[in-house]
Amino acid sequence: MVKFNKKKKHIFIQVQFIIIFIITCYFIFFATSCSASANDIMVDNIDVSEEKDTLFTYHQNVQKPNVLLIIADDMGMDATPYATLLSSIKPTMPNLDHLTQNGVRFNNAWAYPLCTPTRASILTGKHAVSTNMLSPGDVINLNETSLQTFINNNGTTPYATALLGKWHLSTNSSDPEKLGIDSYKGNTRGGLNDYYNWTLQEDGINTSITNYYGTTAYTDYAIDWINNQTEPWFCWLAYNAAHSTFHTPKDESLYTHEGSSTLDMYIQMLEAMDTEIGRLLNSIPPDELANTTIIFVGDNGTPSQVAQSPFSRGKAKGSLYNGGVNIPLIVAGANVSRKNESDDSLIQTTDLFATIADICNVTNHDINESISFKPLLSQSIKHARQFSFSEVLANGPSFGGYTVRNHQYKLIYNEDLQESYLFDVMNDYAETINLYDGNLSDEEQNAFDALQAEASRIK
Known part of the structure; x- marks a missing residue:
């Protein structure tokens, strides 16, 4: 058995406390974080078990x-x-x-x-x-x-x-x-x-x-x-x-x-x-x-x-x-x-x-x-797809309008209020920050213009 003198033992306890504190903070942050990045939403891998149904082999190069x-x-x-x-x-x-x-x-x-x-x-x-x-x-x-x-x-x-x-x-x-x-x-x-x-x-x-x-x-x-x-x-x-x-x-x-x-x-x-x-x-x-x-x-x-x-x-x-x-x-x-x-x-x-x-x-x-x-x-x-588009008529809890996105930005147009909302959905999946409320950067303005043009093409 390893024995510690009092000074070493005190240092060891302090180090243990710091490590536990860091780990605890990490898990609290992970559990309570409201970051809505698209990367937080999706899982990159599913654990493949050894159950028999996962072992089924589907054919490749099937002509019909x-x-x-x-x-x-x-x-x-x-x-x-x-x-x-x-x-x-x-x-x-x-x-x-x-x-x-x-x-x-x-x-x-x-x-x-x-x-x-x-x-x-x-x-x-x-x-x-x-x-x-x-x-x-x-x-x-x-x-x-x-x-x-x-x-x-x-x-x-x-x-x-x-x-x-x-x-x-x-x-x-x-x-x-x-x-x-x-x-x-x-x-x-x-x-x-x-x-x-x-x-x-x-x-x-x-x-x-x-x-x-x-x-x-x-x-x-x-x-x-x-x-x-x-x-x-x-x-x-x-x-x-x-x-x-x-x-x-x-x-x-x-x-x-x-x-x-x-x-x-x-x-x-x-x-x-x-x-x-x-x-x-x-x-x-x-x-x-x-x-x-x-x-x-x-x-x-x-x-x-x-x-x-x-x-x-x-x-x-x-x-x-x-x-x-x-x-x-x-x-x-x-x-x-x-x-x-x-x-x-x-x-x-x-x-x-x-x-x-x-x-x-x-x-x-x-x-x-x-x-x-x-x-x-x-x-x-x-x-090949650069934009996705969707729309809806006014219904119950929601307003009518359309939405269009590219890989990073998403435009929502509220036809009821004639208002536009722009979101960086790569980093704000929950769509909490309307960029259109502030001054758009050149990148954001270019994205907004491109999204609006795509919507006009479809509508």
């Missing part, structure tokens, strides 16, 4: 890959497991983790603040101002060229297509097929008033559904449809979860999160959706799944009732702030050679049109406001 597009309703970045937002209660989503481990997650993906314009942007590759699909209740023009029609009219391989679940682009369940989608089955409305008692819509026929959980039903429809295909397929699976009505699923095996608050129920709904996604993936024969590219995306930010730090009621779903437009986007599976990687490229939901067409081997895929980001699935390179 299947495509599974999964859309979560009202799931923003604050509710996404891989985004390290401070003070967040996260859902446990092992199947989403599986996708992040086997693919690329895009940190700067943008949608519209509300679901209808986002879905229209994916379907057409156009901004909402071009399709007049600016708010819930707007009806899609049946003369639009849908993604499904574009793939089958311009590709070398015919694809079987289905859209299952939430439509929300009209109230007529025959409209998806009129737009070139082979099969539609789900609910055309924005949400389900009761996830256990709701109306199934198919081929213009409405059927009352009782004691059949909506999230489970949509999954069953996808399983049945996929297992009946004999050619390459593109399945658009649109869950209503986790859109209100908030609830605790009756089947306790669907979730692990405990609690009965509104936020607890929202988390449980997300976990139930993840469980059903796992059931869907497990139902696809291994060889078929290995040839499938999987895309998971949210349609807008988290609702204000359940939004978490740093998003307040006025900066969540329905708003032009990051809490309204920044959404999870993960691409994994066949022909995705980047594994467990994070990408900061600017992506907007219009780009899913060109990207999915590109995945399906359509050559001339970059049309309208859509730019394929398929190259990013295999290489960490500079993406």
Whole structure:
């Protein structure tokens, strides 16, 4: 045993105290820091466990890959497991983790603040101002060229297509097929008033559904449809979860999160959706799944009732702030050679049109406001998109206007007050400091002018 004399012992205790003090200060700073840098928001790596599902091998160089597009309703970045937002209660989503481990997650993906314009942007590759699909209740023009029609009219391989679940682009369940989608089955409305008692819509026929959980039903429809295909397929699976009505699923095996608050129920709904996604993936024969590219995306930010730090009621779903437009986007599976990687490229939901067409081997895929980001699935390179754009009409807690960003700066224009806000979103993700209130530097002024010019081009 080493013995200390009194003087040495006193010095040793002082050194110990200093070290403990420094470590304590560090952890207090880390836990309480409100720095909203984009680098604080995202995790660069996900720990890859030794669980068997992470060992699944997806094929590369697949000539005719299947495509599974999964859309979560009202799931923003604050509710996404891989985004390290401070003070967040996260859902446990092992199947989403599986996708992040086997693919690329895009940190700067943008949608519209509300679901209808986002879905229209994916379907057409156009901004909402071009399709007049600016708010819930707007009806899609049946003369639009849908993604499904574009793939089958311009590709070398015919694809079987289905859209299952939430439509929300009209109230007529025959409209998806009129737009070139082979099969539609789900609910055309924005949400389900009761996830256990709701109306199934198919081929213009409405059927009352009782004691059949909506999230489970949509999954069953996808399983049945996929297992009946004999050619390459593109399945658009649109869950209503986790859109209100908030609830605790009756089947306790669907979730692990405990609690009965509104936020607890929202988390449980997300976990139930993840469980059903796992059931869907497990139902696809291994060889078929290995040839499938999987895309998971949210349609807008988290609702204000359940939004978490740093998003307040006025900066969540329905708003032009990051809490309204920044959404999870993960691409994994066949022909995705980047594994467990994070990408900061600017992506907007219009780009899913060109990207999915590109995945399906359509050559001339970059049309309208859509730019394929398929190259990013295999290489960490500079993406062609320099600006992202979104807009919203005035709604409830939020003002109407538009927003546009480049890699560092973001402009929000409040049409109600005719005011402009400029944020350095690389260093102020929570958008707390409006640079436009002060004197802009030359760099900031140049960015403001470029952002305003891009908005004028689109509007």
